[in-house]
Amino acid sequence: MEFRIDRSSGLPAYLQLVRQVREALRLGWLGPGDRLPTVRDVVARSGVNANTVLKAYRELELSGLVEARQGSGTFIKAGLGSTDPEVMAALRARLAEWVREAREAGLDIEDIDALVRSVLAADEDGNQITAGDGVAVL
Amino acid sequence: MITAVEPVDRTAIAVRAQALGKRYRNKWALRECTFDLPAGRVAALVGANGAGKTTLMTVLAGLLDADEGSAGATGRVAFVSQEKPVYRHFSAADMLRLGAHLNVVWDEARARRWLARFEIPLDKACGKLSGGQQAQVAFALAIGSRPSVLMLDEPLANLDPLARREVTAELLSEVDETGMTVLLSTHVVAELAGVADYLLLLAHGRLLAGGDLDELLGRHVSYTGPRSDVPPALGDVVEARHTGNQSTFLVELPEGQPRPVVAGQWTERPLTLEDYVLAQLEATRKGARA
Structure with a gap:
C-alpha cells in the first residue's frame, strides 16, 4: 500500500x-x-x-x-468491520430511510453533513471519558 | 535490514545549546538560546528573515564562536551553507576526491549514489552545472562524510517542487539508514508535515518554541464561534481574531491536562504547522508576547 x-x-x-x-x-x-x-x-x-x-x-x-x-x-492481525453483516445492512437501510426523510424536509448534502457531524460530536463528548487519548480519528 | 516496531532511543542528545548568544558589533543576532535536540530527529529550524537561523547553524557547526553561552554537537558535524559551495573549476568527481582527502571518514559509495540518483554528470565542471545540480554536489559531499549531525541551511531553496520532494525523500532515507540527526532551516513550512518531527522556532534571535512537533501542535487548538472576548477553553491565547459576530482563538492548552470539551456554538480545529508558525510569528511582530 x-x-x-x-x-x-x-x-x-x-x-x-x-x-x-x-x-x-x-x-x-x-x-x-x-x-x-x-x-x-x-x-x-x-x-x-x-x-x-x-x-x-x-x-x-x-x-x-x-x-x-x-x-x-x-x-x-485483525480485520476491521467485524460487525455482523446483517446488522450492518439493517443500519444502512435505516440510514438510507433517514436520508430520504431529510431530503424531503429540504436539507441538502451540506445540511445533512453538518447535522451528522454535530450528532457525532455530541456523542463523542458524551463518551470522552472512555475514549483513550490519540485514538479519536477525525 | 528489517522493520521492527521498537522505540527509538530518544535519550541521547545530538545537539545542545545553552544560553547561546552571538553578537555582530553591538547587535545581538542570537540571545539566550537554549535547547536539546535528541539524536535521530529531523528538526526544522523556522523563522522570519533575519531571525538568526543562519547564525545559529553557523555557531552550532563550530564555524563561528559564540559570544556567550555554549553549543555542542556529538560526533561529526557536516554543514551545507545556503550558498551550496562547490569549486567552479572542479568536476563532481574532483569534488568527491577532495571530500575523500578532507574528511576523516568518507563513504565514497554513498556520495556517488546520491549523485547518480539525481543524474549529476561526474565529469562536468561544477561552474557549468545548474544551481540545483551544484546543490546536489554539495549534498553528496555532506552525505559522503557520514555525519552524525547534518545541518542544512535552506536546502530546498532553488530546487523545483519535484526535486524538493525527491531530495526530502532521499534525505529521510539516509536518516533512516544511518541514524544521523538532521537540522534544516527552511521557509517552506507547508512542506514539513511528516518530514520534520522536531521544531525550533526563532524570532528576533530568540527561541520562541522548541520541541516534538506532534506534541507542540497537539497542545494548540483553534476555536471558532460567536463573538467573544475570551476563548471557550482555558489556556494562553496566541492569537485572537474578531470579525463581525464571529471570533477565532488560537489557544495553547495547559500542559498535562485532559483536552477540554467545548460545546454549543464553538467548533474546534486542529492546527497545521503553518497555522502555528504564522500565528507565533505574527504574535511576536505585534510585540504581544514581548
Missing part, C-alpha cells in the same frame, strides 16, 4: 498513516496476514520521516490491529 500525507491537514502525520491503514482494512485492500510496507519503503516512496512511520505502526500495534514479528516485519 502507498501512504500519502495531506500537508494541509491539521491531523498529525502519524495519525494520517494510521487512518490510511484502517481505511485500507475497511475497504478490503488489506486483510489479516498481510504485511505492511517496511519503514524504509515508506520513507523512500512517500517522503515520510521514519520516526513518523514507526509512531504510526506502534499506534496500530497498541490498538491490536497489527503485530510486529521479529525479523520479518509488521503484519495485519
Whole structure:
C-alpha cells in the first residue's frame, strides 16, 4: 500500500498513516496476514520521516490491529468491520430511510453533513471519558 | 535490514545549546538560546528573515564562536551553507576526491549514489552545472562524510517542487539508514508535515518554541464561534481574531491536562504547522508576547 500525507491537514502525520491503514482494512485492500510496507519503503516512496512511520505502526500495534514479528516485519492481525453483516445492512437501510426523510424536509448534502457531524460530536463528548487519548480519528 | 516496531532511543542528545548568544558589533543576532535536540530527529529550524537561523547553524557547526553561552554537537558535524559551495573549476568527481582527502571518514559509495540518483554528470565542471545540480554536489559531499549531525541551511531553496520532494525523500532515507540527526532551516513550512518531527522556532534571535512537533501542535487548538472576548477553553491565547459576530482563538492548552470539551456554538480545529508558525510569528511582530 502507498501512504500519502495531506500537508494541509491539521491531523498529525502519524495519525494520517494510521487512518490510511484502517481505511485500507475497511475497504478490503488489506486483510489479516498481510504485511505492511517496511519503514524504509515508506520513507523512500512517500517522503515520510521514519520516526513518523514507526509512531504510526506502534499506534496500530497498541490498538491490536497489527503485530510486529521479529525479523520479518509488521503484519495485519485483525480485520476491521467485524460487525455482523446483517446488522450492518439493517443500519444502512435505516440510514438510507433517514436520508430520504431529510431530503424531503429540504436539507441538502451540506445540511445533512453538518447535522451528522454535530450528532457525532455530541456523542463523542458524551463518551470522552472512555475514549483513550490519540485514538479519536477525525 | 528489517522493520521492527521498537522505540527509538530518544535519550541521547545530538545537539545542545545553552544560553547561546552571538553578537555582530553591538547587535545581538542570537540571545539566550537554549535547547536539546535528541539524536535521530529531523528538526526544522523556522523563522522570519533575519531571525538568526543562519547564525545559529553557523555557531552550532563550530564555524563561528559564540559570544556567550555554549553549543555542542556529538560526533561529526557536516554543514551545507545556503550558498551550496562547490569549486567552479572542479568536476563532481574532483569534488568527491577532495571530500575523500578532507574528511576523516568518507563513504565514497554513498556520495556517488546520491549523485547518480539525481543524474549529476561526474565529469562536468561544477561552474557549468545548474544551481540545483551544484546543490546536489554539495549534498553528496555532506552525505559522503557520514555525519552524525547534518545541518542544512535552506536546502530546498532553488530546487523545483519535484526535486524538493525527491531530495526530502532521499534525505529521510539516509536518516533512516544511518541514524544521523538532521537540522534544516527552511521557509517552506507547508512542506514539513511528516518530514520534520522536531521544531525550533526563532524570532528576533530568540527561541520562541522548541520541541516534538506532534506534541507542540497537539497542545494548540483553534476555536471558532460567536463573538467573544475570551476563548471557550482555558489556556494562553496566541492569537485572537474578531470579525463581525464571529471570533477565532488560537489557544495553547495547559500542559498535562485532559483536552477540554467545548460545546454549543464553538467548533474546534486542529492546527497545521503553518497555522502555528504564522500565528507565533505574527504574535511576536505585534510585540504581544514581548
